[in-house]
Amino acid sequence: MPLRKSQSAESSAWKLIAWTAFVGLLFGLLQLGEIAEDFLRTARNNLHTHSASGDIVVVGIDEDSLRQVGRWPWPRRQHGQLIDKISAGGAKEIYLDIQVDTRGDPADDAAFAAALRRSGKVTVPVFSRSGPGTEQKVGSLRTNPFLKDARLGSVSLFYNYQNAAWHLPFATRWDGQDVPTFSALMGGKASPSGEAYMLDYSIDPKSVPFVSAGDLLTGKIGLGQFAGKKVIIGAAAEILGDQYFIPGTGKMPGAYVHTIGAETLKRGTPVELGWILPYLAAVAIAAFVALRRIERPRSVIFGAATALFLLAPALLEMNLIFVEVVPALAVTWIVWGILARRSFRTGGLTNAVSGLPNLNALRNNRAGRTQALIAARVLNYDEIAAALPAGQERQLIEQIVSRLRVGSPERVLYQGDGGIFAWFEDSEQPVSNHVEALHVLFRNPARVDGLPIDLSVSFGVELGSSRTLSNRLASALVAADEAAHDGLKWKYHDPETLEDASWKLSMLSQLDDAVDKGEVWVAYQPKLDLQTRRIVGAEALARWTHPEKGPIAASEFIAAAEQHDRIGKLTDFVLESAIKSAAALNRKDPGFGMAVNLSARLLGDKGFVLRLRAMLARHGLAPHLLTLELTETAALAGNGSAFDMLAALRELGVTIAIDDYGTGLSTLDYLKKIPASEIKIDQSFVKGMLDNRSDLVMVQSTIALAHSLERKVVAEGVEDQTVLDALVDMKCDVAQGYVIGRPMSLESLTKRLAGSRRSSVA
Structure with a gap:
């Protein structure tokens, strides 16, 4: 059967070449491409006028x-x-x-x-x-x-x-x-x-x-x-x-x-070579591709041939050698188009290595819409395929397919790239027993040319829904990945994960609208000067109250905005609100500072300094009263342009702080390079310093190092009085945490400053 199929394909290829060669011959003999030839020659003349x-x-x-x-x-x-x-x-x-x-x-x-x-x-x-x-x-x-x-x-x-x-x-x-x-x-x-x-x-x-x-x-x-x-x-x-x-x-x-x-x-x-030589070259290229049934580099070969026939004559014409290429282009493009159409209709639905129907064929199977869909992922497939000699990948696939068809030899299996296999089952049958039995079969190693190969496989099951087969297949594969991650043999697709995924996909676009609608607001967490025991500043923190989901964790939407480079609008909103609030507070209590987190993404934004300068001028806030907190990891990863941005901010008069200090790979050299006036010790060290000697040494050494470099030290995450007292003994400058105050509205902060600025924390 395979031999007969191969002979049929070869016969079809020869017919295609013969028919196309005849068409190209007509183009040449009857000058059917004269108009196109004149156009191409004129275009080439423009290349070497x-x-x-x-x-x-x-x-x-x-x-x-x-x-x-x-x-x-x-x-x-x-x-x-x-x-x-x-x-x-x-x-x-x-x-x-x-x-x-x-x-x-x-x-x-x-x-x-x-x-x-x-x-x-x-x-x-x-x-x-x-x-x-x-x-x-x-x-x-x-x-x-x-x-x-x-x-x-x-x-x-x-x-x-x-x-x-x-x-x-x-x-x-x-x-x-x-x-x-x-x-x-x-x-x-x-x-x-x-x-x-x-x-x-x-x-x-x-x-x-x-x-x-x-x-x-x-x-x-x-x-x-x-x-x-x-x-x-x-x-x-x-x-x-x-x-x-x-x-x-x-x-x-x-x-x-x-x-x-x-x-x-x-x-x-002038020498005229005519159309015969390019025409014969095109027929030879087309025959090479069609008869060898080359799939993956087909477009590359035909594209290169097209470029050759379009551009090479220009080089010849510069030396008064003229050729005609329309018959050659006709042969090239006709064979290319027909093979591409065949590939889409047949080869486009078949895996090139195994001959199994591919995932496009699965997506086109309307009968599968009412059946359960099972996906198997061979987790170490790529690793195995890379180690096998050329031509043995098909043997590996045959071993996998033979196991997946146990109990149902006529089962139609669909194969994707990277060790993905899928098939449909009657949704009324006990799918769990079937998948459990298949998993057992993969405990024994496969053998390729006598070499034992261990296969690691996981299964995902999607029982059926009104969604498209593409979506159902994606869900089954996600379930298979989750099963592998959780150490399970197989797993059902959980519809709730789909809802969560939909929320994550739409969250960023909703965030932009939320800023405009006022759903995003700014909370302020006070900072305490440990020497004077006065509230001397606050950190501005973004908060999002969704009308349906309620409060959204800042770690969720801020991390997503940074990851997808959508942090700019949110940062500008927080800065505008914080600077406006700080200016209002300073009219009653001069010297009150405001801190805002700065994303590393903005270190490459050339317009950021100009926007910040305009905000400060608009609200009348002195630049030194604004502190921009940059995470230590981002500061250490800063390239030359990032350091230039930090220098420009310092020149503006803004205070720079290194946030989450201790979580990165800090060195004394970087501390000297970064134009920071303030270091914030990460709360993970502050919270555990009384119970963990390493954390205590980290906090003490950081305070000593910062003071030796004439930097101010802020300890964040201070949640009880004993930790606060210890920081006072260590000569820490400023503390921030729940024991001093939780993030609050501007109105609450104003009342706090009015009633307790002169009081100390007991």
């Missing part, structure tokens, strides 16, 4: 020239005057892209012929214009009256649907002889008729020197710019009709087409 050499000057008969002379066609003597002036300027060669193959006014013709003889370096044209559905041929070698005084050249060209000439001939056949084109003569390249070359439109036509014929005739410009140059005279006014589309630039006179052709040939002889 460069200026013309400046050796060829265009003298254009533009609108101003027509107004100056007054009629068209011009009398031949006017052209003769142009030739005389250009010749007098020292031009090397002159090319007249104006029809002069018939006789006109005898006097004008004589004046024109005389100018040709005086110059001796003029080329006059015969030309043909051919495009889609039309051809125009003008001029004859037998009837042209001026050939004895001038050289003959061809201005023949072919224009496409866009009125653009991508190719120019080297020569054209006229009256039995080869006549070289203007571009071939100016570019110095000769070749027999019938051969053409690709124009390099990466040459900027606007960089070609241009002179108005009218300005030249009236003497408005000097003649020195023609010295040693080749000059082409042509119609430039749009009304004269000699206009073509220059790819990447727009409509321009035909003289520019010949000039770009000449500039191309001056760089070298």
Whole structure:
């Protein structure tokens, strides 16, 4: 069966390659991609645009020239005057892209012929214009009256649907002889008729020197710019009709087409490789991917091939080597799209290693919505798979699958990455007995090529609900993880954990709204000066009273806000409230300080100092009365920008305190670097210092060290009088804790200060 399946897949791949190769062949032979090819070549030209050499000057008969002379066609003597002036300027060669193959006014013709003889370096044209559905041929070698005084050249060209000439001939056949084109003569390249070359439109036509014929005739410009140059005279006014589309630039006179052709040939002889080589390369790449059934790097290979076909021609064209890539792109993109579609419909629902249906297939199984869902997680799968030799992971999976199918050989198992397996069971069957029995089977080691391998597995069960299969699968996997964490064999999904998860997911967005709605408020915990026994300050603490859930633990919502980088708005709110309250308290009791916790996340906020300065100014609070408390861990982890922020805060005049001191990895060097004026000893040491000698030594040494560095010491977590008395004996500066006062409202703090500022704690 697997062999037959493999043969069928290979046959399908060959059919895909053959059909796509045929389509690409049609693109090339019938030029079906001409429009796309022109667009791509124009886009590539923009990648390496460069200026013309400046050796060829265009003298254009533009609108101003027509107004100056007054009629068209011009009398031949006017052209003769142009030739005389250009010749007098020292031009090397002159090319007249104006029809002069018939006789006109005898006097004008004589004046024109005389100018040709005086110059001796003029080329006059015969030309043909051919495009889609039309051809125009003008001029004859037998009837042209001026050939004895001038050289003959061809201005023949072919224009496409866009009125653009991508190719120019080297020569054209006229009256039995080869006549070289203007571009071939100016570019110095000769070749027999019938051969053409690709124009390099990466040459900027606007960089070609241009002179108005009218300005030249009236003497408005000097003649020195023609010295040693080749000059082409042509119609430039749009009304004269000699206009073509220059790819990447727009409509321009035909003289520019010949000039770009000449500039191309001056760089070298263009080489056209056509579309065959890129097309064959695309077929080979597509066959390599399709026949080998490469899955994971498929997009990388086809993406690289696309980049190659789009960009490599630009490098070739810089050296005048031209290729056509649309047939190759057609092959690449068709095979890529079909394989991707097949992968989505079939391979996208199958595990690439085992051939089992994957978790996407599980999510698409509508019949499973009414059944119990069981998920098994092999906890050490990644570790085992990494240690196995190449090709043996499938054997491991077969061992796992054989055990999970015990008692039900036809069970459909779904496999995910990282050792995840899942299946559906009848919800009316005793799932617990079934899962217990499966767990027992995994006590015996699996064997891969004779090597015993211990498997650690846990199970999660979701009995069924109205939720989507994706959500149910996630719940079953969470239950399996919880079972592994709790040391259990398996576990049911608990719906209450889902409610808790929903609350955690929405908590941060609700927190932002709570700040705006006034559900978040600030409590103040007083600080006691241990020398004067007076309340000298307070710490501002954020509190959240949810309208439905009631008070939310600060440790919960503040930690979540910090973890998800949403702490800024909350901190600004607490700072604004604390500074406003401190300013009000200082109007009655000068010198009252206020402390606010500062998240390490804000040390990189360049606008924080400006906002803080504005708050202090707005409420009229002296900066030294505000203390910003930064956790020791955050301070120690501060990089250069964090230290710069702390220095800026100190320069503002704000007091910096190291909070939770002792819980990090403090060193004397860091204490010297951090511009802190205050150290707060973590409450875990303060609470246990009378019962634990290590904590006592920690508190004593911290006080001594801080005082030696001229830092103030605050002890937090003081909850009984004996600890407070001990801190007084140790010469601690300030204490904070329940024995002094719990966090309270501003109104309660104001009453406390009014009634007991001068009293000591008994």
